[in-house]
Every structure is written in structure tokens, then in C-alpha cells.
Amino acid sequence: GAVVSQHPSRVICKSGTSVKIECRSLDFQATTMFWYRQFPKQSLMLMATSNEGSKATYEQGVEKDKFLINHASLTLSTLTVTSAHPEDSSFYICSARLYPADTQYFGPGTRLTVL
């Protein structure tokens, strides 16, 4: 149980386009979802925390207008990278919290490459 999926697993796009990444909790309802970013040989960095039905809370230094997060339902959160540039190329990972358990369940990640 407690499976989280991400789609797509890999995406390549041209500079200036927008890309949407989906994060789904498959067998549980997640009131809170987290979005992380990982650069090669670096740690996962929390980008934002999203609670269903409310605006996401972004970490310091993360541009909320560039990384749009929507958490419209208890099983789906989306991250949209707007006007992507090569420096946005990274590995994006989501996780979902199973309330009231104090545990995060992670998706397998999405590799974004911006040409």
C-alpha cells in the first residue's frame, strides 16, 4: 500500500515551453504533498509544500511564479515548470503524506531536460 506515482518519468522540452508533472497517490488520500528537486551529486531540496485546496508554501529562493503547484484533489498534485530554461533541468520528486500518519511516501521522480 501507500504507492505514489509520477508522470511522466522523463521529459525533454525546448527552452521557453512549459512542462507539467503529475504526482498521484494511488491508494490513499494525501492532504499534504511535497515537491523536491535534486541536482546531480546533490541532496534533495524541498521546493514547496502543498495542502489540498489551498495555496502551496514555497521554500526560500524558489520562484512561485516559475514553479506552479496545484493540489486540487486529495490524490493529485501537479508541478508546472513555466518558461523552462536549461538551468531548470533536474530530477523532480514528489511525496505524499498519509494523514494522520506522520510519514511521507515518495514517487519515483521525473527527469526534466530542457534543451
Added chain:
Amino acid sequence: GNSVTQMEGPVTLSEEAFLTINCTYTATGYPSLFWYVQYPGEGLQLLLKATKADDKGSNKGFEATYRKETTSFHLEKGSVQVSDSAVYFCALSDSRGGGNKLTFGTGTQLKVEL
């Protein structure tokens, strides 16, 4: 702020060898400490955790002890198997179960060979 430092990989071992992956942390207050494992193509999974000083977390033959005096949480296993090949992440959180913000280390890739 909080931070986690873990040894760089990859670590390559022969099957049945002893494993140690070092992890040290910097944090305010009294965080909970975690080890997550990521197998190829899968999401991070919680391997073990410890919520207070001197606690030992253990699972699947892996163990780690929360050492407040040395701010460390080293991962150990007495005899590794090929199936243990994965990336291991050390992390800390201000919540006991890790349901809130997690601060991760860079991850250490483990390769176990026959």
C-alpha cells in the same frame, strides 16, 4: 539551518562484506533522524528511523544509532547482499515520523558484487 552530510559514493562491496555509510548532521533542537533507500526506478522508501538520542533504528539487517554527542547517524549492515544495491539517503526532520519537512544528505550509491 539544518543540514546533513553523508559520505560520497559509490561504495562498492563484495557480497557478505560489512557496510558503513557515514552520516553527520547539524540541527537546532532535537530532530528525528532517518535513512531512506531508493532502488532503481522506484521512489525513496523509509528504511529506519530514530527519534531521540541513543535510539537505535533497525530494519532488514541495517541499523543506525542516534549519537547526539557526535551528531551522527551512521548506517551499518553486517553482511550485505547484491539486493542491497541502491542509493541510501540520510535525512532529518523536526517531526517524529518525518511527515514534515525533510532535510536530506546527497545520497550514497551502494553497489554490491558477487
